[in-house]
Structure formats: C-alpha cells, structure tokens
Amino acid sequence: MKIAIIGAGSMGLLFGGYLGKENMITMLARRQEQSELLAQKGIIVNSEKDCFHTNVISDPFGHSLNEQDLIIISVKQYHLSQILPILNNIPYTIPVLFLQNGMGHINLLKELKNETIAVGTVEHGALKTSENTVKHTGIGQTNIALFRGEKSKVNTLINLDIPYFPINFQVKWEDMLVKKLLINAMINPLTAILNVRNGDLISNSHYLSLLNTYFNEVFRVFSFMDKQMIYGEIVKVCRNTSENKSSMLMDIFHKRRTEVDAILGYILERAKTEKIQVPITNALFQMVKGMEEERGE
Numbered sequence: 001m002k003i004a005i006i007g008a009g010s011m012g013l014l015f016g017g018y019l020g021k022e023n024m025i026t027m028l029a030r031r032q033e034q035s036e037l038l039a040q041k042g043i044i045v046n047s048e049k050d051c052f053h054t055n056v057i058s059d060p061f062g063h064s065l066n067e068q069d070l071i072i073i074s075v076k077q078y079h080l081s082q083i084l085p086i087l088n089n090i091p092y093t094i095p096v097l098f099l100q101n102g103m104g105h106i107n108l109l110k111e112l113k114n115e116t117i118a119v120g121t122v123e124h125g126a127l128k129t130s131e132n133t134v135k136h137t138g139i140g141q142t143n144i145a146l147f148r149g150e151k152s153k154v155n156t157l158i159n160l161d162i163p164y165f166p167i168n169f170q171v172k173w174e175d176m177l178v179k180k181l182l183i184n185a186m187i188n189p190l191t192a193i194l195n196v197r198n199g200d201l202i203s204n205s206h207y208l209s210l211l212n213t214y215f216n217e218v219f220r221v222f223s224f225m226d227k228q229m230i231y232g233e234i235v236k237v238c239r240n241t242s243e244n245k246s247s248m249l250m251d252i253f254h255k256r257r258t259e260v261d262a263i264l265g266y267i268l269e270r271a272k273t274e275k276i277q278v279p280i281t282n283a284l285f286q287m288v289k290g291m292e293e294e295r296g297e
Contacts, residue, residue, distance in 0.1 A: 001156050002026070004059070004068045006083055007075035008034055010126040011099060013134035015072060017045035018165040019157075020054035026064055027056050034131040035060040046129075047136035049164050062086050070157060071096045077104055077262040087112060095153040097144065101184050101247070102262030103177050109147055116149025119173050121180035123237075124165075125244055138241055141166045143180075145173035178222050179230060184263050186215055186234045188248035189284040192258070192291070195249065199242025202235055214280050221271045221278065248288070255295040260288040 001023040005012050008029035016025045020043065027043075029035045039058035045051065057064070065071060071090065075083060077100040087096065095116035098105060109117055123140025144158060144167060151158075151169070158169045170176040187198055190211060194200070201207050215234065219227055251258040264285040271278045 002067060002069045003072060003157075004028060004062075004065055004070075005072045005074055006062075006086070007073065007079075008038065008131075009074065009076070010128040010134055011122060011124075012072075012074040013043050013128060013132070014045065014124060014126040014136060015074060015099075016056055017043040017052070017054045017134060018162050019160070020056055021052075021162055022160060025054070025056040026059050026068065028059055028062055030060075031131075032060065037132045041132050044133040045136055046133065047139070047164070049136075049139065065090045066094075068094055070094070070154065073098045073100070076100070076257075077102055077259050078257060080105055080108055084108075087114070090114075095149065097154065097157070098147075099142075100262065101180070101259050103181050103266045104262035106177075114149070116153040117147040118144050118149075118154050119147050119177060120144045121176055125241055136164070137244060139164050141168055143168050143170050143176050145170040145176045147173050175225065178225055179233065181263060181266070182215075182218065182222065182225070182230050183234050183237055184259075185218060185267060185281075186211060187238065188246045188258075189260065189264060189288050190214070191246040192248040192252050193284065193287050197242065198238050198244050198246060202238045203242075214284070217278050217280050218267060220276050221267060221274060252288075252291050252295065258288055258292060260285060260292075264288070 003019055003023050004026040005016050006028045008027050016027055019025055027038050035058045038056055042053055042055040044053050071094060073096060092113045092115050096114050097118040097120055099120045099122055121143045125138025127135040127137050129135050158167055160167055190201055191198060201211050215231060248258045264281055267281055268285060
C-alpha cells in the first residue's frame, strides 16, 4: 500500500516508522533540512519494546500525491488551512485520514471534495527527539472512523497487524472525537497552566478537586456521552502517562503555538450555541492564550 503522510512531527514520524514496516511510505515535511534527512536516513523509532529503522521516500512538494492509496494528515490543526490547496488538487477518489486533536477541523472536512474521509484519534505517546527520530513513549492504539465515504477504502489500513501499533475501527466518528476531545480538554490546559505532569492531576488532592469541578462543567456540553466512562478514561490516561508532560505544556515550554483553539475554542463555541455557561473553560482558555501571547505567539 502506498501511503503519504503530510506532517513530520512526532506523530507523523511515529506513523511513518510503524506503517513503513508493511507499506511504502512517502513523507511530506515542511522544512527542506528535514526532508533531506528523511530521504537519506529514513525514520528511527525508539521504545522500550522495539527499536528499528524504516526507509521512506521524501517528497516535500507533494509531486507523488496523485499516486497514493491513502493520504494521512498529521499536521497541527492550525496548519490545516495551509495544506487545503494540496488536498484540493489530488484526485477525489484517494481517501484521506485526519489525525488532529480537538474538533475544530470538522467544518473544514465538509468543504473537501474527497469521496472518502476518515478521522482518527491516537492514544500513543510520542516524542520527537531529532528530525528523523521519534521516541515511542507510550503504547496505545489508533482509532479510525469514517466521516464519510466507503469503509472498503481504508480496510487495508484497519486490517494491518503491526506489533505495538494496533488500529481499531469505530462506528461513530463524533463519539470517538468527543471522547478524545474531553480527555485533551481536561489534561492539556490544566497541566500547561499548573506546569505539572499528567499524573499530578490525580495524585494531588487539590488538582483533582479542580479537575472534577471542571469536568462536571464541560460534560454538560456533551451530555449525550457516557459520563462515567469518559471520566474513567481521563483518570486512566493520567495514570498511564503519569510521568509524561502534555503536548500543550511542551508547546508552552518551547514557545510554540498550542492547539487550545481547536480544543477549548471548540467547546466554547458549542457551549455558546447551546446556551450553556462554562466559566471555568473560558478562564482556562484565556490563560493559555495569555501564555501564548506572553511567549510571542
């Protein structure tokens, strides 16, 4: 299977490394230096379970996109608008898979002409340690659901059996994305503002009290979900990644733009539409945006 991956951050490299074990991978990186390194040395994946090297094709200008069987979009949500011209120029028969945090990209997907569009959530932990090296910090799974189109177009990907990299199909895309959205909304802004690791949110009684109050507020916006299940997942992620620093905390630390607009911004817009007051969510949103501004974003 020919798979192109647009975006060579931690997740792009992780997917390129693992999927490249059984498929022909083409990487599209923004920076010329990274593109050249990927072409010369491929991707290196390091983890406690497995350390390996994968050869990939590097195509920074996307000349080979029309030849792909699947295109995976792993850029940050705020970069999606920059790749729309690329997506609009590929044949509409090629399926695309979006792997973004939050749900701010849903309206964008509606505008695309592609027949088959899938969305995914990633439960793996990954840390980019160099331009072509990624550390697999936590083994989880990838969940994929159809936004529209035919499941047969992504069956080959779903049926892959790659050790330490399971891929599962989900029937309801909205439930899948909302679940991940709520996990990200609880963990990312709190850890970024408090400057703590994920596990501190449940081991510190005061932080846990804040988490619970905040969760009860946000859940009112998504009351169609299973409250007990979602809360259990949040606690499980905090426990399983207790020593990890969230992506939003790392973005703040490295003075990068965060994905708070796609996560909390989406929740605020939905709450406004449904006339639900979410003062804690708004306060956290303003805090993270203020931290971005303070650091020059």
